Amino acid sequence: QKEVEQNSGPLSVPEGAIASLNCTYSDRGSQSFFWYRQYSGKSPELIMFIYSNGDKEDGRFTAQLNKASQYVSLLIRDSQPSDSATYLCAVNIQGAQKLVFGQGTRLTINP
């Protein structure tokens, strides 16, 4: 089992709808979780981080963490074409001094 898993997509969502991106992780002791957005040909940029169970909202973005089920998700409300990118989930694996990244989910917002 991979340490961090994401559906590679592509995930296609109509403009204005809610895009839901999911990530599961294997290490139950993981403490911090990050969502990065990467446009084609660009480097990853941080969207949100979450440490505690529950929801964390920032503008149109909501991160959801469920440590019992070992998943973290990102919801994008009112999706815009500019949200089209690859979304990378990253997890601090307990005891490892590094972030482990998922393979990323490619999201396309259709006008």
Added chain:
Amino acid sequence: GAGVSQSPSNKVTEKGKDVELRCDPISGHTALYWYRQSLGQGLEFLIYFQGNSAPDKSGLPSDRFSAERTGGSVSTLTIQRTQQEDSAVYLCASSRQYQETQYFGPGTRLLVL
């Protein structure tokens, strides 16, 4: 403030040559990371530096890869005797402390002919 900078932005080299990639982290960030991203793939961890501690080299793919960080700031990733499979984007990131948010540089696109 200034973000993470990397140089060169692009590098084309011939198979068998050595290359050096440079990363200048955000001022005050004690942790520095190198990743590799092949076309259409996820991020592959290479090496991690935290302050003056011994680096975590667990991700280096072979002994042709090495990295150093001088004075706790600038880092250089060296690839000796480059191979075509080394072609990728090499990304550097820094964070204020271990386990905190990582900020990425623009990357160096390496092409080995």
